C-alpha cells in the first residue's frame with residue numbers, strides 16, 4: 001500500500017487484503033464496503049488533512065494521521081521494513097512491532113465485536129434520522 005508515494009505495506013494480495021498489518025492499510029481497508037455489511041470489521045476514520053506528496057511529513061509519512069502514533073519516534077525516524085509474515089514476503093514499515101500491532105487490532109475488534117459502527121439496523125434512515133421509505 002502506498003501513502004504519499006511511500007510503500008508502507010507490501011506482500012501477497014491475499015495476505016495484505018485479508019490480514020492488513022500496517023495502521024494505514026488497516027484504516028484504508030476498514031472503509032471498503034463488504035457484502036456482509038462490514039461484519040467483523042471496525043471502521044477506522046482518519047482525522048486530519050492529507051499532507052502534500054510534494055512535501056511529505058518527516059519520519060513516518062503517515063504520522064500526522066496515524067491513530068496508533070507512538071510519539072516523537074514516528075515524527076523523526078522513518079521506520080524500516082519489518083517482516084509481517086509469508087516468509088518475509090509480507091512486510092510493513094512501522095515502529096510498532098508486528099506482534100504488538102496484531103494484539104492492538106485484536107483488542108479493537110473485541111471492543112466493538114457485535115456492534116460495527118455502520119452495521120445495517122433493519123430500517124433505512126437519512127442523515128437527519130428520518131425513515132426514507
Ligand code: SF4
Nearest residue numbers: 060063066074094095
Ligand atoms: S511508525 Fe508510527 S506513525 Fe507510522 S504507522 Fe507506525 S505507529 Fe503510525
